[in-house]
Amino acid sequence: MAGPKRAAAFAEESAEVEVLYANLSKMKSLTKKIQSSMSRLETSGKTVEEAIGPIYGNTQRLQTTNANIDRVIMAIDRIREPLDMRNREEQVLRSNPQTIGLNEYIASIDRTRQALGDLKQSNLRSNQQAISELNGLLGVGSRQLEDVFQNTLRDGVAPVEPLHFITKNIDFPRISSNKTTHLRTINAHASSTPSEAAQSDPRGTSTAKIYAEVRGQYITSSLQNMAAACLATARKQNPSTATVYKRGDNAIGMYAAGIKGMFIAEYDNICPVFDREEWGQVLSMTCQGALKAFAVTLRDLDRHIKDNITSDCFLAYEIIEVVSNTAMEIESKTGEMKVEVADALKPIRETAKSSLSALLTDVRNRVQQMTQLPADGAAIPLTSEMMTRLQTMTGFLIPLSSILTSLGKGGWSAPGPASSSTSIPTLKSFDVGADGRKLFADYASDTIHTLLSNLEARSQALQRGKGVQGVFLANNVAIIERMIRSSELGPLLEPAQPKIEAWRVKATKHYMTTWNEVSAYLLDVQYTNRGPRPPSTGTAVDSAAFVKALSSKEKDTMKEKFRSFNASFDEMVAKHKTYKMEKEVKTSLARDVQRFIEPLYSRHWDRYHEIDKGRGKYVKYDKTQLNAVLTNLG
Known part of the structure; x- marks a missing residue:
């Protein structure tokens, strides 16, 4: 059984191997075919590549050419576009803005400006002609807008009368908000930016110059009557009389108030129209004409003051105070114009400084030119006039403090004080502190000393x-x-009182020397080698004993002394009564005479009145009678 089974299995495996060999033979044959096919395909591919390669290269170059053509077409379109745009905008910009409509006109300017900017960035040489034409077109548009700007400013504007607004304490008129908005819109599109304008014209943009011209004429015209009023009120109705100027007599206060009100109002008009960095410059340009007219007026007033320095120097002080305050008030509201306004003061400030020495010189000259003085000793009018000046000066302590400070202590004695480096006022320069009051006291004291010393010399x-x-x-x-x-002057000159008192003592001393002759007759001659005088009885002096002790010659001498005293005393009393004395002088001198003579006479009378035994032949006055006469001197 086993044998047949193994034979069958072997036969089956052999059959499978044969099948495998058969398949392998087929694979080898197929591989050879594939390799042959690949060889043929490779050869065909090379042939195709050689055929198609040139075609592909030509196609790429054709695509590049097409792209370049498209770009050229686009460039041509861009070149044509400004020309087309110029034609469109030119119709608008060469028309009247009021006809086209301001908004549409401004929009056209904006489009043109944008197109011009684009062309400048393209850097195409072919665009230079278009750039030039668009620049010209923008110039036309700007000029048209400037005309509208100017007409808008002038519309419904006429000079005003400043006095109306000052006296009623109402603000000066401003440009309406609707109009300022309109003006700002025009200004923004009519001119270049402020930085570009500053580079091309340091005086500002065209609209700024137009504004300054139109509004400047309005301000100058409005203020011209005020300038004329200042000159008219400065003229003296009677030039032959040197009437001392009083505060407020001149219209300078009103003129300065008008300038302040109009300048501040104009600053309020400028701010909504122009950019912040332009405000100060536009205000300065606008007010320039009015400031020139103001400076001319001050120079005319300065000439008038110089011609009437002793009476109208106070006008100079008032102008300094008024204008300096005006400059600071304008600056506080606008931040501008203080220097410009204060600079107009320079001539008058120098005149005011020189006036202080001029007044001292005037006192000296007028005293020295006197050919006679009152025979009765009366005071001269110059003294009251000079003191009136000093009294008037106390009303101008603010400007005088500034002037005296710039001169320094004693600087007013120089014939020509040096000009200060600046006339720009500060708050400190108008602060009448201890220094300013002391300097004025020193000046007033010098003035009084100058007067009295010259009067004393002239009197002698x-x-x-x-x-x-x-x-x-x-x-x-x-x-x-x-x-x-x-x-x-009282509190101001309190420190100078000792000097004035010294002059009073000197005057009293001069007068009292004339009574020395009278007193000489009341003095005894004491002989130390003689025996003692007879004693007095009780507390009273025993005149009889004194007289008895005299020798005959001494008695005759004493009688002569009484007669001489009587004559001299009566003469001095009579002469005293011929003098014209101020009330306090009469009282003071009478008291001094009484204090000097009465004690001497009382002592002399107590001792020697018995020389004529009460007959009154030699002794004219008893003590009571002499007291009455001396008392009546006052």
């Missing part, structure tokens, strides 16, 4: 006798003291 030359000289000096000192006490 023209008036005979110490008596009249003393009365004359005392009278003038009394008027000075009285006018100090009755005015603002």
Whole structure:
């Protein structure tokens, strides 16, 4: 059984191997065929590649050429576009903006400006002609808008009368908000940016110059009557009289108020129309004409003040105060114009500084030119006039403080004070502090000393006798003291009081020297080698004993002394009554005479009145009678 089974299995495996060999033979034959096919395919591919390659290369070059053609067409279109746009916008921009409509006109300018910017960025040489034409077209549009800007500014505007607004305390008129909005829109599109305008023209944009011209004429025309009023009120109705100027007599206050009101109003007009960085420049340009007219007016007033320096120097002080305050107030509202306004003050400020020395010179000259003085010792009008000046000055302490500070202590004594480097006021320069008050006190003290020292010298030359000289000096000192006490000079000149008192003492001393002759007759001659005088009885002096102790010659001498005293005393009393004295001088000198003479006479009378035994032959006055006479001197 086993044998047949193995034979059958072997036969089956042999059959499978034969099948495998048969398949392998087929695979080898197929592989050969495939290899042959691959060889033929490779040869065919090379042939195809060689045939198709040139065609593919030509196709790529054709695509590149097509792309270049498209770009050329697009460039041509871009070149044609500005020309087409120019033709469209030119019709608008060469028309009247009011006819086209301002918004449409401005939109056309914006489109043209945008197109111009695009062309400049393209850097195409072919665009240069278009750029030039569009620039010209924008220039036309800007000029058209500038005309509208100018017409809008001028529409319905006429010069105003500043006095109306000042006296009623109402604001000066402003441009309406609708119009300023309109002007700002035009300004923004009519001109280049401020930075570009500054590079091309440092004076500002065209619209700024138009604004300055139109509004500047309006301001200048409105203020011209105020300038004329200043000159008219400065003229003296009677040139032969040197009437002292009083605050407010001139229209300079109104003129300055008009300038302040109009400049501040104009600044409020400028701000909504122009950019922030342009405000100051446009305001300065706009107000330039009015400031020139103001400076001319101040120069005319300065000439008038110089011609009438002693009476109208106070006008110079008022102008300095008013204009300086105006400059600071304008600056506080606008941040501008302080320097420009203050610069107009330079001539008058220098005149005001020189006026202080001129007033001192005037006092000296007027005293030295006197050919006679009052014979009765009366005060001269110059003293009251000079003190009135000082009193008037106290009303101008603010500007005087600034002037005196710039001169420095004693600087007013120089004939020609040096010009200050600047006339720009500051808050500190208008602060009347301790320094300003002290400098004024020093100046007033120098003025008083100049007057009194020159009066004393002139009195010694023209008036005979110490008596009249003393009365004359005392009278003038009394008027000075009285006018100090009755005015603002009192507290200011308190430090100078000792100097004034010294002059009063000197005047009294001059006068009292004339009474020395009278007193000489009341003095005894004591002989130390003689025995003692007879004692007095009780507390009273025993005149009889004194007289008895005299020798016959001494008695005759004493009688002569009484007669000489009587004559001299009566003469001095009579002369005293001929003098014209101020009330306080009369009282003071009478008191001084009484204090000097009465004690001497009382002592002399107590000792020697018995020389004529009560007959009154030699002793004319008893103590009571002499007291009455001396008391009546006051």
